[in-house]
Amino acid sequence: MPLRNLTKEQYTAATYDDNLLLTACPGSGKTKTLVAKIAHKLQSYDLRKKILVAITYTNIAADTIIDRLDAFSIPSDNLWVGTIHSFCLEWIIKPYRGHSARTxxxxxxxxxxxxQEILDSIRAELKLKSYDKINTKLNSDGTIQTIGLSPESIRAAALYHSHLSTHKLIDFDLILSTAAEILNSHPSIGHRLSHLFDSIFIDEYQDTNQTQYDIMREILKHGNTKVCLIGDVDQAIYTGLGAVVKNGIEICKEFSLKTIKEMTLSGCFRSKQQIIDFYSEFQDNSITIRSLQNNNFPSETLSYDRITTRDDLPNSISKIVQKHLSLGVSPNEIAILHPQWYEVTSIGRAISKILPNIPFDAPGLSPIPHCHENIWYKLIRLHNIKTSNKNYNRRARLASEILLDLQEISVSMNENLNARSLLKASNKIIIDEPDIIGYIQSLTQTFCSALNISIENHRELLEQYESLVKSTEKRINKDGIDRDPSNISKYFNESTGIKITTCHSTKGDEYEVVICAGLLEGKIPHWDEIIRKSPSYSAYMARRLLYVISSRAKSALYLFSEKGIYTTTRNEYTPTKQLSIAASKLKL
Incomplete structure (x- = not known):
């Protein structure tokens, strides 16, 4: 069934069972093909105890793959899906943490x-300005980066890592470097994992950085695990953060592969030709993309606004939203984007006040920050995912994950406690609190009572709890988010409203209507991609993100380079140059 309705290209890629580099243009059915490939492997091969690993760009992408497999009623016992950070924690750091001095x-x-709190404290101590950059990433050998950095920045980074070491903390970058260190210093671990994993699928491979390549190499170089990399080099939006785009020859060399098959998915089933022609202006390698979209949309629009002011932006966007809703477009087929999170939050609040009766899906407006590895966040998520047949497998997997987390930190539990009983306990809990902090406290206490657990007796549980409460309080105060927990469940369930998010986080999504603001020099490309960088590099980074933004749209694309935004020196932001060039060429 998963192979049904695939194109010839998709079918060939889905059934190919060896090393594969699959290039896919926007809307060519990349996710559909990946899910079909995984499903075919699960159904047609005797994996025994071997595992298929799918590395996704986001947690949402991981959930999408699992949900589609659930829809096919395909057991996923031999499948692990998650981000590269989750992979490193699950398979390397947690089971082998004793092999690293850091963990x-x-x-x-x-x-x-x-x-951010640690960095603010260090800035105050060293009398640094808020805009003084502190590079907290380490070199591959674990030393602090010094090239091109001021003595103050180097000193700040040293203080930061000293603080982390003293308090036994690791950040997201250290998840990767610690995993790489464990694999490099203990080759037998990579060899062991290579016998456990049948295949590794890497989605959005163009945004893989060298440390991630190093981690995969220590597993793949033994020749026991097949690899499939899927992506689009024109959507490489993280090269500024170290992502490295590699071709087939370079990948073979990197992973010590004898060979890798290269395939392409062509044609776009998502966007109308007008949209495709526009985002093709931002390609580096000119590739003709033909629209295979046959739907009749109520409105097809390509608009570029350079006149609207920042103050009028929420009203202008609200009018566009109302127009398309009146034409019958579903709210979850509309996305509002901006390159910066704090602007996403601000715009989201303003538009939700103008359109109070319209549903919005705005993760940035959730009072609880997304701490996916925090056990209390997982319990809050479990409690808020709606109970239904459709969600049962997702909730059961999350319950099992929570129980494993508790076991790993040596929390003693009733031997009869399992995923099913944890779900039942969660279903019985009713919390009536007017404030989100009180909600977290009550939910935590109720769970602990049901599981007969005392937080005070387990340092790691207490630290995670205090961290979540503190981060929630900071998020509310910093972003002005509502403290009312009555609608918290909408942030943990399937999208039912207009999406409001950042340009980067929308990669992989598609919407009938896409509205994007903040298309200004200093935002796209970001100042970090302009200052002390060559003009060609800045232009490259701008084209990559403009390509991703524009290719999310099926039929209507509205772009704003709003006026009235100024730098600290009172210079007004100007429209993104690469966008202006394309707009002039196409007479927008």
């Missing part, structure tokens, strides 16, 4: 708010 005596993950 052998315990560790806790740093969330973004605690990360």
């Amino acid at each position: 052998c005596k315990g560790y806790r993950l740093l969330d973004q708010y605690e990360y």
Whole structure:
């Protein structure tokens, strides 16, 4: 059934069972092909105890793959899906944490708010400005980066890592470097994993950085595991953060592969030709993409607005939204994008006040920050995912994951406690609290009572709880988010409203109507991609993100380079140059 309704190209890729580099243009059915490939492997091959690993770009992408497999009623016992950070934690750091000096005596993950708090404290101590950059990434050998950085920045990075070491903390970058260190210093671990994993599928491979390549190499070089890399080089939006785009020859060399088959998915089933012609202006290698979209949309639009001011932006966007809703477009087929999170939050609040009766799906408006590895966040998520036949497998997997987390930190539990009983306990819990902090406290206490667990007796549980509460409080105060927990469940369930998010996080999504603001020099490309960078590099980074933004749209694309935004020196932001060039060429 998963192979039904595939094109010839998709079918060939889905049934090919060896090393594969699959290039896929926007809307060519990449996710559909990946799911079919995994499903075919699960159904048609005797994997025994071997595991298929799918590395996704986001947690949402991982959920999408699992949900589609569930829809096919395909058992996923031999499948693991998640982000590269989750992979490193699950398969390398947690089981082998004793092999690293950084994790052998315990560790806790740093969330973004605690990360920012530490940096703010260091800036105050060293009398640095808020815009003074502190590079907290380490070199591959674990030393602090110094090239092109000021003595103050180097000193700040040293203080940051000293703080992390003292308090047994690791940040997201250290998840990768710690995993790489464990594999490099203990080759037998990579060899062991190579016998466990039948295949590794890497989605959005163009945004893989060298440390991630190093991690995969230590597993793949033994020749026991097949690899499939899927992506589009024109959507490489993280090269500024170290992502490295490699061709087939380079991948073979990197992973010590004898050979790798290269295939392509052509044709776009998503967008109308007008949209395709526009985003093709941002390609580096000119490839003709033909629209295979036959749907009749109520409105087809390509618009570029350079006149609207920042103050009028919410009203202008609201009018576009109302127009398409009146034409019958579903709210979950509309996306509002911006390159910066704090602007996403601001725009989201403003538009939701103008359109109070319209549903919105805005993760940035959730009072609880996304701390996917925090056990209390997982319990909150479990409690809020709606109970239904459709969601049962997802909830059961999450319950099993929570129980494993508790076991790993040596929490004693009733021997009869299993995923099913945890689900039943969650279903019985009713929390009536007017404030989100009180909600977290009550839900946590109720879960602990049901599981007969005392937080105070387990340092890691207490630290994770305090971290989540503190981060939630900071998020509310910093972003002005509502403290009311009554609608919290909407942030943990399937999207039912207009999506409001960042340009980067929308990669892989598709919408009938896409509205994007903030298309300004200094935002796209970001100042970090302009200052001390060559003009060609800045232009490259701008084209990559413009390509991703524009290729999300099926039929209507509205772009804004709003006026009235100024730098700290009172210079007004100007429209993104690459967008202006394309708009002028196409007479927008």
